[in-house]
Ligand SMILES: Nc1ncnc2c1ncn2[C@@H]1O[C@H](COP(=O)(O)OP(=O)(O)OP(=O)(O)O)[C@@H](O)[C@H]1O
C-alpha cells in the first residue's frame with residue numbers, strides 16, 4: 001500500500017471514531033490470584049488486534065471474558081455499544097476459535113463447517129451456499145468430502161477458521177490459532193489469515209505468544225505481562241518506540257544499558273553509560289541526572305575493523321567473543337573492555353569463502369550507531 005494510511009485504517013487516532021470493543025477497568029481474580037489486572041482497551045471495527053505475552057500472563061482469560069466464558073471480577077466490557085455483563089456467550093456477536101480446533105473427527109469437512117448453521121436451524125439451501133462460499137474463501141473446496149484425520153495440520157486449521165467464519169460473527173476470537181503448525185507453515189498461514197480477515201472485514205482478536213506472528217498479523221498489539229498491558233500500539237510503534245525495557249526486550253532483541261541523562265534538549269539527549277556517551281537525536285521530557293535505560297537493536301549497530309576517523313559519542317570498541325552463523329545473517333557477540341557483551345547482527349552478503357576481510361573470532365572491532373537508532377527508556 002502506498003502513501004499515508006487513511007483515517008479509516010487508523011481509527012484509534014481518530015477522536016470521533018467509536019470503538020467496537022470497550023474494555024473498561026477489567027479485572028479477573030481466581031481466588032486471591034489476579035489473572036487480569038485492571039485493563040483498559042478500545043478495539044475498532046475491522047482491526048486484527050493481537051494480545052501478545054508470555055505463558056500465564058492472562059491472554060486466554062481476557063479472550064474468554066470477551067467470549068463470555070468467564071465473568072470479570074470487576075470492570076465492564078462493551079461490544080458494539082452493548083454492555084456484555086448479562087449477555088451469555090451464545091447471545092454475543094462473537095465466535096471463538098479454540099487452539100485445539102475441536103473438529104468432529106467422524107464428520108467430513110463440509111459437515112463440520114455446516115454444523116453450527118444446522119444447530120441454528122438455518123434453511124438447508126442457505127447452509128449449502130454459505131458452506132460453499134466459505135470453503136472457497138479458505139481454499140478447501142476440493143477437500144470438502146474428507147474427514148479431519150485425512151487433512152494436514154494447516155488444512156485442519158482452515159476448517160476450524162471456516163467453521164467459525166461461516167456463522168458470520170461480528171467479532172472472531174482466536175486463541176493461538178497457528179500454534180499447532182510448524183514454523184514454515186505458520187509463516188505462510190499468517191499471511192493467509194491476514195488476507196482472509198481483510199476480505200471478510202470481521203474484527204479479529206488473536207492471542208499469541210509469538211512476537212513475530214503478532215508483528216506480521218496485527219493492526220495493533222497489546223503487550224501483556226502479569227495481567228497488565230505494558231504497551232499498546234502498531235507493530236512499528238512497539239518495535240521502534242518501546243516504552244520500557246520489558247517491551248524492548250520482549251519484541252525482538254535489544255542491547256540495554258543503564259545510564260544517566262547529562263543533557264536534555266528539545267531535539268537531543270546525551271546519556272552517560274558504561275557503553276560510553278550516547279547521543280540520541282530526539283528530545284525527551286526527562287530531568288537531567290535522572291536514571292534511564294538506552295536500548296539499541298543488534299541490527300542497528302555497525303561493525304568495522306577500522307577505527308572511526310573521528311572520536312565522538314555512539315562509539316565503542318571490543319573483541320569478537322563469538323559468532324553465530326544464521327544463514328542470511330550472522331550474530332556477533334562483542335566483548336567490551338568492561339566485559340559487557342554487545343550483540344550485533346549483520347547480513348551475510350558475501351559467501352564465507354570469498355570473505356578475505358571477514359571479521360572473525362578474537363578480532364578487535366569498532367562499534368558505532370546512528371543518533372536516531374538508540375531508544376531512550378524511562379522504566
Ligand atoms: N480457572 C482458573 N482457575 C485458577 N487459575 C486460573 C484459571 N484460569 C487461568 N488461571 C491462571 O491465570 C493465569 C493466566 O492464565 P491464562 O490462561 O489467561 O494465561 P495465558 O496468557 O493464556 O497463557 P498461555 O500462553 O500459557 O496460554 C495463569 O497463571 C493461570 O494459571
Ligand SMILES: [Mg+2]
Pocket residue numbers: 059060061
Ligand atoms: Mg492461553
